[in-house]
Amino acid sequence: MPTDAVFTALADPTRRTVLDTIAARAGITATELAADLPVTRQAVAKHLHVLAAAELVAGERAGRETHWRATPAPLNDAIAWMARVGSAWDDRLAALERSAHGPRRAP
Amino acid sequence: MPTDAVFTALADPTRRTVLDTIAARAGITATELAADLPVTRQAVAKHLHVLAAAELVAGERAGRETHWRATPAPLNDAIAWMARVGSAWDDRLAALERSAHGPRRAP
DNA sequence: ACAAAAGGCAACCAGATGGTTGCGGAAAGG
């Protein structure tokens, strides 16, 4: 199940910061990311691999550097799971679920 | 931040199953939960403590046994975080965020 | 009164995880 990888990826706070930053600054590199964080570039690289395994980010190598961008799709699965569980006792979340399963943007 | 605890709690698949089951069967006990899982009761008890730390479940002792129920609120924070990050590159998720921040049910 | 059943606490263990340092290779730039 890919949802597994998504929740695993989101569990670490540093990884969430990385994802957050990539979402805000598409095309950023691992070195640039590490500059803003209290960890080394290699640590960031590891986090990027975990996020990539969950298909939350994708990197594209351009010559010497790799540019990372966020890919939204898997977050929907996670939101849908929470909405499904939540809907068992809170039907307001059920509305969220319907929204998450709603019309997809044309690919 | 309590969101931290939520993502941590949701990271483990067994714990998600536990939460799922509690959401479906309110008032269930740890022993009953363990019967349906390939782990011991103590392992389930540990998971329940993690879920309780994230305020996703609450237990009430009734004599010899403890009945567990799910508490929805913290899931909203997690969904809101994902929607916020997602909205940076996908405005369809921004609509979800508005929904999650919308009118709260009266407490 | 006493055995059975539920739960809590503690110790312990193997493996995953987040982090580091060190090195080697490939592209840029002078």
Added chain:
DNA sequence: CCTTTCCGCAACCATCTGGTTGCCTTTTGT
């Protein structure tokens, strides 16, 4: 050409984590 810079790979380390077993307390039921 040579240095710099960016990346990837590998080894290594400490800690966290999910799980177990063992024991003790409390409640229930006969």
